[in-house]
Amino acid sequence: MSGTGARDLFTTMLRIRRFEERCVELYSAGAIRGFLHLCVGEEAVAAGVLAALSAEDAVVSTYREHGHALARGVPMESLLAEMFGRVTGCSRGRGGSMHLFDASRRFYGGNAIVAGGIPVAVGLALADRLRARPRVTACLFGDGAVAEGEFHESLNLAALWHLPVVFCCENNRYAMGTALARSHAETDLALRAGSYGVRSWAVDGMDAVAVREATALAVDTARAGGGPCFLELRTYRFRAHSMYDADRYRDRAEVEAWRLRDPVELLAADLTADGLLDDAGRKELEEAVGREIDEAERAAEAAPVEPVEDLTRFVTTTMDPEVAR
């Protein structure tokens, strides 16, 4: 990977990290409500996977998707406005943190049903196949989703029909409070995905460059007609499952051990070693990211909310008479 490539990954990861930290503050201040799931610790997955896609490709994600949306290029301001419930939000304030959409960037959300987006990703790829469009759909989901029937049905279907889907499993070892080994009889998730005839392998999800390279290989394979691929991206969330979670089920020592492999600092160290980042450069970048977040927050805060009179818009195109009532 070129120096600029790694440096871009770092910028993306830093934007995500600082954005998530700001979200914590905004949540505590009551500006963001509802469920809030942060991806602190998992930035290498977001940055690496999304960097390997092109603009025509599609992305289907989960409720833990701030990082994916940012890495896809969805403007920070529209994300924060969404979480503030403003009409300028990327879903006009109708989705919130868990349902970030941007059709113009083929970012198909933000799904709060574990595994619920996986069949949809298969269908997006099917539409491309039927039109012979050389596009790929990346589908991100957690380790918990691998226990759902929808995951298994979808892998079989994608493999059977040879569809260009890259299944990206963010294995952070926990589904809420349930550790991998407490819910999966076979914890080698790539091995299980492989049983469907899907090319599958595990990747160090704390190494953004490795994630990007693995995803690029998977995307190339799928785009070239080689069928779907499955990536088990081994990572860890540094914070609780959501803002509601007291995080009583994890050993402090375990969390601390993983923090030693902080993906942001790992890449920073590599960049520094390669002479691509020094203290001044880091400081400059931090300041630029801080400014971007400040400006996004200001704009989101200043944005209007949607009038209640518009409550029943966007339910169906032809408005239900009784809904409009």
Added chain:
Amino acid sequence: MTVTAEPRTLTFREAFREGLREALAGDDRVFLMGEDVGRYGGCFAVSQGLLEEFGEERVRDTPLSESAFVGAGIGAALGGALPIVEIMTVNFAMLALDQIVNNAATLRHMSGGQLSVPLVVRIPTGPGRQLAAQHSHTLEGWFAHVPGLRVVAPATLEDARGMLATALADPDPVLVFEQIGSYGVRGELAADPGPVDLDRAAVRRAGSDVTVVAYGGTLAPALDAAAELATGDLSAEVVDLRTLRPLDTATVLESVARTHRLLVVDNAWRTGGPGAEIVARVAEEALDELDAPVERIGAVEVPVPYARQLEEAALPSVGRIVEAARRAVA
């Protein structure tokens, strides 16, 4: 295109198949997928011959994965295709409920109007074939409960043939509940039936003494009952709802304003069923028009049993409709 100058007789199965064939022939974005829709010819032979005519890409046999292939239909619709997904029967639709309720119905709204899901799901349904509880469900009311979906129930040959095209032209997800019991029924179709709408209920038989509201599987028995009542000098008006969401309340209210009596018939359990919704709306908006308590027929609150006499006792019938109509005007 099957255009003939004369009216013709055909079965509902053939009418549904014509609708499918015209959809596939008319727009190459349209494709059909579901369990056994291709090689087998459709569980009820509705899609017989379509695989041979349109090929494997456009008539796709799926694995037994209701959630995945309904979800894939949603994704394909997002991706610019016009999928027709068949769920073999409504009894298996529960395995796809998540995709229908959490994705198809919500994506437009949750995305603030950015996304459209122009998906059609065909769902054969209907009790009364001695198949016992797990194969005799009537659940269209569940789906009609959900904003974001359109739910239709073709009960005439015109609708059987024409509703699919209108549903495909709708940018929103449409669930088409087809009556399994109707597939073999033969009737006459106008020479050029033309397009049908999915918005309005229809008065299938005019009458002056009582309004009988039915749809889907209860339309035929309601019409038979009206014919029987006519021999006893009782004039029943039969309204076919056609669409359960959005519900055309106006047509029902207009009829009640003429007859001042109401009988609602559906195959669902009465508790929380579509019939309850009709009665509630009439009570809300036209209570003054009613000259008698409302009559309501639904399935008896029991899992539909296998044995013939028990099943018959559990379901609406011409006899029960006739009795209820007589009570309403007594």
